[in-house]
Amino acid sequence: MTVPDCIASRVFARVSLAMLVVLGLALPPRPASAEDKYPDKPVRIVVPFAAGGVADITVRVVADRLGGKLGNRFYIENQPGAGGIAAARTVIAAAPDGYTLALLSNGTAVSVSLFDHLPYDPLRDFEPVSSLGFFDFVFATNADSPFRTLADFIAAAKAKPGALNVGTINIGSTQNLSAELFKTAAGIDFTIVPYRGTPELMVSTMQGNLALMIDSYSSMKGNLAEGKIRALASSGPVRSESTPELPTLRESGVADYDVVSWNALFARAGTPPELVQKLNGALREVLAEPEVKKRLLELGIEARAGAPEEISARLKSDIDKWRTVIDKAGIAKQ
Numbered sequence: 001m002t003v004p005d006c007i008a009s010r011v012f013a014r015v016s017l018a019m020l021v022v023l024g025l026a027l028p029p030r031p032a033s034a035e036d037k038y039p040d041k042p043v044r045i046v047v048p049f050a051a052g053g054v055a056d057i058t059v060r061v062v063a064d065r066l067g068g069k070l071g072n073r074f075y076i077e078n079q080p081g082a083g084g085i086a087a088a089r090t091v092i093a094a095a096p097d098g099y100t101l102a103l104l105s106n107g108t109a110v111s112v113s114l115f116d117h118l119p120y121d122p123l124r125d126f127e128p129v130s131s132l133g134f135f136d137f138v139f140a141t142n143a144d145s146p147f148r149t150l151a152d153f154i155a156a157a158k159a160k161p162g163a164l165n166v167g168t169i170n171i172g173s174t175q176n177l178s179a180e181l182f183k184t185a186a187g188i189d190f191t192i193v194p195y196r197g198t199p200e201l202m203v204s205t206m207q208g209n210l211a212l213m214i215d216s217y218s219s220m221k222g223n224l225a226e227g228k229i230r231a232l233a234s235s236g237p238v239r240s241e242s243t244p245e246l247p248t249l250r251e252s253g254v255a256d257y258d259v260v261s262w263n264a265l266f267a268r269a270g271t272p273p274e275l276v277q278k279l280n281g282a283l284r285e286v287l288a289e290p291e292v293k294k295r296l297l298e299l300g301i302e303a304r305a306g307a308p309e310e311i312s313a314r315l316k317s318d319i320d321k322w323r324t325v326i327d328k329a330g331i332a333k334q
Contacts, residue, residue: 038098038275039072045265046077046091047103048084054218054299055263058133059103061295065286070278082334083111088120096270098279102126106174106261109318113326114172116333122315126266128308129276130283133301134262136236137178138217138243140229142208150233150252153212157188164190164211167201172331175214177322178235178259180329182214182249185257205229216261217242217300235259242300263301264311280308 045063049055056078063074079087087102094100108122139150147153157164166182168175171194179192193210195201198219205213206228213229217240223229234246237258249257265283267276284305286292296303 038278039070039074041099042073042075043067043099043101044077044094045074045101045103046079046087048079048081048087048105048107049103050080051076051078054135054216054301055103055105057218057299058263058296058301059265061292062132062283062286065289065292066282069282069286083115083118084108085119088122088125091266091268092120092125094268096127096268096272098267098271098275100268101129101279102266102268103132103263104266104315105263106318109315110172110174110177110322110326112319113323114331114334122266123312123319125269127269127271127276128312128315129265129267130280130287130305130308131262131264131311131314132283132287132305133296133303134260135216135218135299135301136234136240136243136260137175137214138220138224138231138246138300139182139212139214139233139235139249140205140220140224140231141212142205142210143228143230144208145211145230147211147232150247150249150254153232154186154188154253156211157186157190161189162191165193165209166190167193167195167204167210167213169197169201169215170194172326172334174259174261174322175216177325177329178214180331181259181325182254182257184325184328185249186254202229221300240300241302242297262311262314264315276308280305 045059047056047059060076063076067074079090084107091100091102104122104126111118112122141147166179168179170176176192176194183189195204198215201213201215202223204210220229224231231243231246233249233252234240234243236248237250239246239248287303287305293303
């Protein structure tokens with residue numbers, strides 16, 4: 001290439017670069033996507049339980065931090081009702097835009113088999129976002145009970161089949177089904193006594209009317225601390241972080257017993273995947289915060305986020321698990 005040609009090439013390159021810069025400045029900025037703007041208004045989380053319970057408190061702790069992280073308010077709307085039907089209908093009727101979310105739980109998995117005509121399909125009608133927390137149930141007895149370990153209770157139940165009473169809340173609750181599963185897994189027989197709620201269950205246990213009660217750690221925490229009842233075992237496959245001194249049912253001689261309840265956020269099916277991923281990322285950060293983990297652990301809940309696919313798989317497996325328990329127990333569909 002001659003010197004003049006070389007000079008001409010350089011001039012052309014500079015002019016071309018200048019034109020690209022000018023064109024770039026002239027182009028309009030990239031329009032903000034739905035993900036960029038989300039959330040630009042408050043987000044509703046519909047909870048199928050009354051205020052004050054484990055699920056409600058869990059989601060309130062998370063919603064407060066989530067709002068601070070994403071720049072808009074996340075608020076709770078409690079719609080209690082059998083099978084979570086009212087809450088599910090509300091979310092399904094909303095636009096799939098990420099502004100109405102659902103709290104689903106292990107109870108959702110139970111409802112699929114417990115109700116004859118459940119008017120929603122949690123696997124079809126909802127988009128998984130992330131788990132929030134997991135918690136075990138505690139098997140406890142009266143402080144004056146002769147049972148010092150769960151093995152003591154099992155031995156007594158084998159010696160007198162059907163003679164011992166085990167209390168839970170209402171038929172079809174996860175606690176109630178945990179008792180049914182305990183019967184099968186331990187190969188024993190006892191009488192399950194259902195109560196309308198935890199307060200009545202607790203009073204009956206402290207009065208000595210029950211040999212054993214099954215409920216969440218948060219509902220027992222105060223009475224356990226005061227020595228009014230005594231914990232014998234926890235329901236998970238490994239010891240819970242909230243009760244590390246408490247042996248599991250597996251350690252107590254009940255092989256393969258595994259009951260862990262959970263709460264998770266779901267969106268309506270059809271919600272854009274970029275919004276689901278944005279929520280998932282924010283939840284991972286929130287649930288990793290030491291303050292959040294500490295607050296939930298005080299309630300017996302292990303804060304843990306995960307991929308949408310993980311909680312979806314958990315929902316599917318729990319539907320199958322509790323269907324088997326319900327069928328074996330012969331519980332009538334509602």
